[in-house]
Amino acid sequence: MWAWWPAMGWGIGIISHGLSAFEVLNFFGPEWEKKQIEKRLGRKL
Incomplete structure (x- = not known):
C-alpha cells in the first residue's frame, strides 16, 4: 500500500x-511574463 x-x-x-x-x-505564459516585467520596471512596455 x-x-x-x-x-x-x-x-x-x-x-x-x-x-x-x-x-x-x-x-x-507570455501575458503573465509581460505583467511581471512591467511590475518590476514600474512602467508599461
Missing part, C-alpha cells in the same frame, strides 16, 4: 507537466 503514495506524486507531476507542455493550462 505504501507504493501508492509515490505513484500518486509522480502521477500528479506528470499530469501537470503534460498540461504545461501542451499549453492546456498556461499559468505562466
Whole structure:
C-alpha cells in the first residue's frame, strides 16, 4: 500500500507537466511574463 503514495506524486507531476507542455493550462505564459516585467520596471512596455 505504501507504493501508492509515490505513484500518486509522480502521477500528479506528470499530469501537470503534460498540461504545461501542451499549453492546456498556461499559468505562466507570455501575458503573465509581460505583467511581471512591467511590475518590476514600474512602467508599461
